Amino acid sequence: MAGDVNPFESLQEQIDDAAAYVDVDSGVLERLKHPERVLETNLTVEMDDGSIEVFKAYRSQFNGDRGPYKGGIRYHPNVSRDEVKALSGWMVYKTAAVNVPYGGGKGGIKLDPREYSASELERITRSYATELRPIIGEDKDIPAPDVNTGQREMNWIKDTYETLENTTEPGVITGKALESGGSAGRVEATGRSVMLVAREAFDYLERGMEGASVAVQGYGNAGSVAAKLIDDLGADIVAVSDSSGAIYNENGLDARAVKQHKRETGSVTGYPEATEEFGNDDLLTLDVDLLVPAALENAIDAELAPDVSADVIVEAANGPLTPNADDVLTERDVAVFPDILANAGGVTVSYFEWVQNRQRFYWTEDRVNDELERVVVEAFDELTDVYESYDVPNFRTAMYVVAIRRVLRAAEEAGTWP
Numbered sequence: 001m002a003g004d005v006n007p008f009e010s011l012q013e014q015i016d017d018a019a020a021y022v023d024v025d026s027g028v029l030e031r032l033k034h035p036e037r038v039l040e041t042n043l044t045v046e047m048d049d050g051s052i053e054v055f056k057a058y059r060s061q062f063n064g065d066r067g068p069y070k071g072g073i074r075y076h077p078n079v080s081r082d083e084v085k086a087l088s089g090w091m092v093y094k095t096a097a098v099n100v101p102y103g104g105g106k107g108g109i110k111l112d113p114r115e116y117s118a119s120e121l122e123r124i125t126r127s128y129a130t131e132l133r134p135i136i137g138e139d140k141d142i143p144a145p146d147v148n149t150g151q152r153e154m155n156w157i158k159d160t161y162e163t164l165e166n167t168t169e170p171g172v173i174t175g176k177a178l179e180s181g182g183s184a185g186r187v188e189a190t191g192r193s194v195m196l197v198a199r200e201a202f203d204y205l206e207r208g209m210e211g212a213s214v215a216v217q218g219y220g221n222a223g224s225v226a227a228k229l230i231d232d233l234g235a236d237i238v239a240v241s242d243s244s245g246a247i248y249n250e251n252g253l254d255a256r257a258v259k260q261h262k263r264e265t266g267s268v269t270g271y272p273e274a275t276e277e278f279g280n281d282d283l284l285t286l287d288v289d290l291l292v293p294a295a296l297e298n299a300i301d302a303e304l305a306p307d308v309s310a311d312v313i314v315e316a317a318n319g320p321l322t323p324n325a326d327d328v329l330t331e332r333d334v335a336v337f338p339d340i341l342a343n344a345g346g347v348t349v350s351y352f353e354w355v356q357n358r359q360r361f362y363w364t365e366d367r368v369n370d371e372l373e374r375v376v377v378e379a380f381d382e383l384t385d386v387y388e389s390y391d392v393p394n395f396r397t398a399m400y401v402v403a404i405r406r407v408l409r410a411a412e413e414a415g416t417w418p
């Protein structure tokens with residue numbers, strides 16, 4: 001993994017690449033490349049043994065031209081100011097790509113959650129929520145889950161916020177449990193949009209999905225759901241990996257059974273139906289029809305890119321290719337469908353959850369999935385329209401052109417700049 005590539009610089013390069021195809025003032029472009037503000041805070045929390053620990057935590061509010069800031073909260077030892085800034089910027093262009101009325105934000109706490117008890121994590125999360133309280137709210141900034149956070153953390157944040165504000169405001173956060181105001185279909189939403197983009201991409205490229213070979217890097221929320229739903233389309237999931245390694249079977253793995261195995265043992269390795277096990281990077285270079293990177297950013301760098309043998313890549317993770325890897329893959333005609341579209345199912349169903357919270361009227365899962373499909377297919381069609389009508393080098397740049405134009409229009413209509 002290219003740990004030395006700064007994801008914030010990757011984001012800025014992606015914006016520059018697309019801005020070359022859009023009529024934008026250089027000063028306004030500079031604004032589009034930097035967050036409006038970043039909260040950096042040190043959470044001081046009592047551990048179970050009575051000792052005190054301090055945790056670095058952030059919330060970046062990148063751009064609010066199209067609506068309240070929106071984006072997840074990550075718990076990971078590699079969380080940094082620049083990573084949070086990059087992830088918040090990607091949210092701006094993701095919400096614009098799928099045309100949901102939000103800006104972009106992102107937060108994180110630098111910690112390895114496996115090292116803490118549930119009660120310690122609850123105190124850390126409530127301390128973070130207390131710091132966030134002045135800057136979040138259903139019309140201001142609406143956090144959601146990301147890596148290593150889920151319904152449990154969202155429920156704690158909602159409860160802390162509502163207690164301090166003496167109100168009920170479930171729309172302050174999304175990704176909640178159903179009983180706390182969550183939406184049907186939210187847990188599967190990111191994997192579902194990855195599946196929808198893979199389906200549309202194969203259709204657009206006139207390739208059959210039936211029997212196509214697929215490798216999925218990262219078997220967490222996004223990767224395992226994407227694998228299951230792509231499996232349902234008739235493709236063969238030949239390889240999957242998690243942080244412990246990769247498993248392979250050329251006749252296809254049963255995506256649901258692998259998930260069950262991971263649930264029981266903590267990892268995908270050791271799955272009895274696998275015919276081979278190998279290292280993580282080996283999965284990324286397998287000769288497959290479709291590769292779905294669904295772990296973390298910078299999984300494929302310029303060194304690895306020449307060895308990538310997949311024909312199509314659908315990015316479930318945020319920023320899994322470095323810009324230099326992108327250049328290599330564009331040169332080699334590998335069709336890469338970008339994160340800001342492919343994993344936008346999460347934020348789209350978060351938007352549906354927020355709409356339901358505000359109306360206090362809840363939808364069926366079928367309605368959620370139908371509306372999600374409509375949003376993703378419309379965005380995919382806009383991407384291919386731009387791809388065909390502008391001389392852009394790849395699908396990522398086409399999607400950024402759609403998104404940047406939308407953010408610029410909102411800024412222009414607000415009338416702040418000429």
Ligand code: NAD
Pocket residue numbers: 001145146147148190217218219220221222223241242243244280294295296297316317318343344346347
């Ligand atoms: P998760 O924690 O549920 O899963 C991450 C998985 O990646 C785990 O199985 C982990 O073992 C694996 N992993 C970590 N390092 C790896 C490596 N080097 N090689 C192989 N596997 C590795 O997280 P998630 O929610 O599924 O998020 C994954 C990616 O998807 C992140 O980039 C996240 O930002 C993005 N994403 C998630 C959502 C969502 O709703 N969950 C929405 C949009 C984007």
